[in-house]
Amino acid sequence: MIQIEKLTKRYGDAERGVLVLDSLSLGVASREIAAVVGPSGAGKSTLAQCTTLLERPTSGSIIVNGDELTGLRESELRLARRRIGTVFQADGLLSRRTVAQNVALPLEYLGVTRAGIRSRVGDLLDRVGLLDKAQRYPHELSGGQRQRVGIARALALRPSVLLSDEATSGLDPESTASVVALLKELRDELDLSILFITHEMDTVLAVADTVARLDHGRIVEAGPLVDLLRDPDSALGATLRPYRSALPAAPNETAWRVQYSEDAVPPNWIAELSTELGTPVSLLGASIETVHGRAVGHATIGLAVADAGLALAALRRLGLEGGPIEPAAAGSVDEAGPGIPATAVDRAPALEAAS
Amino acid sequence: MSAVLAVGPLASVTVPPLEIPALVLPALVDTLIMVGIVMAIVVLVGVPLGALVHNLAPGGLIEHRALHTALSWTISVGRSLPFLILMASIVPFTRFITGTNIGIAAAVVPMSIAGIAFFTRIVENSLRSVPVELVRVARASGASPLQIVTSVQLGEAVPSIIGGLTINTIAMIEYSAIAGTIGAGGIGYVAVTYGYQRFDHGVMLATIVILVALVAVVQLTGDRLVRATTPRARRDRANTPRSIPA
Structure with a gap:
């Protein structure tokens, strides 16, 4: 599970700087998909950057399975990042590597043996239903398939937390549905905590267990999806x-x-x-x-x-x-x-x- | 060949047509050796240097304003001097390194300096065209800066760098001809001493044909390599050897 506590991110100095995240707290339990929605400029991408530890928060903490990950040194951060898998909006696949080689990247960075990589990549591609495309190049795949490769890559290091940063944005409805179905399946099979950042309300209905609305760097409303939908005042x-x-x-x-x-x-x-x-x-x-x-x-x-x-x-x-x-x-x-x-x-x- | 006959009074100093190959071919070999050595040095130094400049720049992996400015200025100085002037101005340095200021060894030093400055900019420019999202993905995947440079930045830029290498190689063939004027040997030397100073049009024509052919071969090879390293550009996928997923 992942716990975000009092996360604050300010760009620039205290007086004239911009406060992008304002003491934001949010938790995602194991086997839960928590959606974060909000208009553009609300702080969604900064939240994503801070959660993946690519951006250092001004204050606050990110706690994964009880371990505090903020405040680590750069070399430790690199290890810590491996505990959180990220699926980005742009699939981010290397164009000169096959699907299998792309999924293998995080394992290569970690220094896994060739045999270990081969079996792990096979498992991952099987899981996302692309085993038959292992030797294809990214440009030969559809948008939805590429995003599935991105998901397989994000899962390569067996993270307990998956961050989906606008992962379905820009996909056609059919591809979105297949990616959403895959995420739900993986959540159940791998006990993942999924933080699903999006601006697409239809996708939230399909995927989320809980929803939080981000505005001006704060969570202004949050709760289980069905409860929110049944609350006439929400x-x-x-x-x-x-x-x-x-x-x-x-x-x-x-x-x-x-x-x-x-x-x-x-x-x-x-x-x-x-x-x-x-x-x-x-x-x-x-x-x-x-x-x-x-x-x-x-x-x-x-x-x-x-x-x-x-x-x-x-x-x-x-x-x-x-x-x-x-x-x-x-x-x-x-x-x-x-x-x-x-x-x-x-x-x-x-x-x-x-x- | 009519050009040779038309020379008339100077016919005694022109090389007979049948002897031109014996003059020009060893010179071609010299040129190939010179350019080959220079390009090896240029790639070995230029690729890391280009990656360094790119990543010292604002937004790079190891951002450092002062170092970037210093390095960038140094390269710009190397780029801004016309080759003939660069060559002449570093003669003492060349003699210090090679012990001589004529011949292939002496030509390699200024050519390498000019080539490295050129290629560093080419590599930097190629790396700049790699989407930054790819770097973000690699960082999120736990890559170290060095791993990002090799797997993502250089890995993705390979076709573009090969294209740049082609341009650079052709420029070095040109520089080798300029170096020929100070006695570096090679095709340029033959063209200047026989074709220019002795008005030997036959030799001049032969060197021109060889240079054009050489540049064409380099360009063709470069284009093919670019295609071969770009999966999207490979037309015949079935015949492309596929590596085992690593």
Whole structure:
């Protein structure tokens, strides 16, 4: 596991310098994939550089399996770096070396024997499903395949922590899906702690167990992915699964926005709600899916009820949270609470306009 | 050959056409020896020096502003002197090293100095074109600075350095001709003493043909080597010997 404690990185001096990371703390347990998201300039790449020990933090510590890695001398740092595998955005493969020779690089640096390298590289390529491409050159592979080679190389020295620095950015959806599937598989097989830094929200939904949102060098919101998605007040949850525009409610109805908040939401909840309230329920917009096998989602429905409290209680019994959308309150920033991401604010008025 | 006959009054001092090969071929061998020795020295010194300059620069692996400036200036001085002047100005140094100031041994010293300065810049420029992300990946993989230089920087730059080596070799053939004027021997010496000073157009023509052919062979060989060391440029992959993954 990896523990990042009070990590601070400042470029330049104390008065005029730029504070890129501000006392950031974050932990990734073994067999956990923790995503860190945030807008560009939030400090994501500096966090990556400090985590891989390529950049010295101003203060704070990086602790891998109980060993403090910051504050080491340069020669010790080189050894310490081997405990953290890194997958970069650009695959970083050497163009004049075959796939097998690229994967062998960290082993060569370490001084592993030729026979040892050969068997280890074979295992690694088998694991990432590229054994048949061992003698190919990087330019003969697709983007997704190259990134798989990058993953095999990152795992060569059997690290317990894998840092993925925008590893799926720039890949097509299919390649992204295959890389994500591979990372999850490896996490389970090798007990890895994976720190997944990205700006792609869709990928976070597919890969992360926990999510942290980085802004201005601080973690402004963090938690297990499903919890965030089920929390109606979570700005990060709203950013991860934004509301799309919904149909307008009929004149006699009020538009409600409801969100799955429990596992046990019956799939036919609309029918059940309709029966319970004795009034039809109009479906104006919805997005339901499973994340880690658990249902998450939200819907915009039209209800013609006089007593909102009654409807709310009925919704709660079905495992849903929500309430009517007041056109007057629409788009109000206060409603969402502080720390709301710009994207969520931007999207809210569009939704209200539609409903 | 008509040029030889047209000389008329000077015909007595021109080399008969059939004897030209006997004059020119040993000179060619001298040139090859001279350029060969010089290029060996140039590569042995220029590659490490180029890597050093590149990595002492800001953003390099062993950044050092003062050392970089000093080294860079020294190289620039070597680069800025016209070869004839460089050669003449270091005669005492040449005599100190080789004990003579004529002949192949004496020519090798100024040619090596000029060649090293040239090649260091070529290597530096080749290393600059290696993407910095590759260095970052190697550092994250636990490579030492020396391992990064050899496996990543020089390893990736091989085709580019070979291309530069070709240019450098051709420049050295040219320098060897200039060195010929102070009695270094070789094709240049023959061209100057027979072709220029004795108006022997036959010899002059022969040396020109040989120099053109020599440069063409060097260029062709260089181009082939660049292609062979660039996986993307290899057309016929099936026939390329594949090494066992190391």
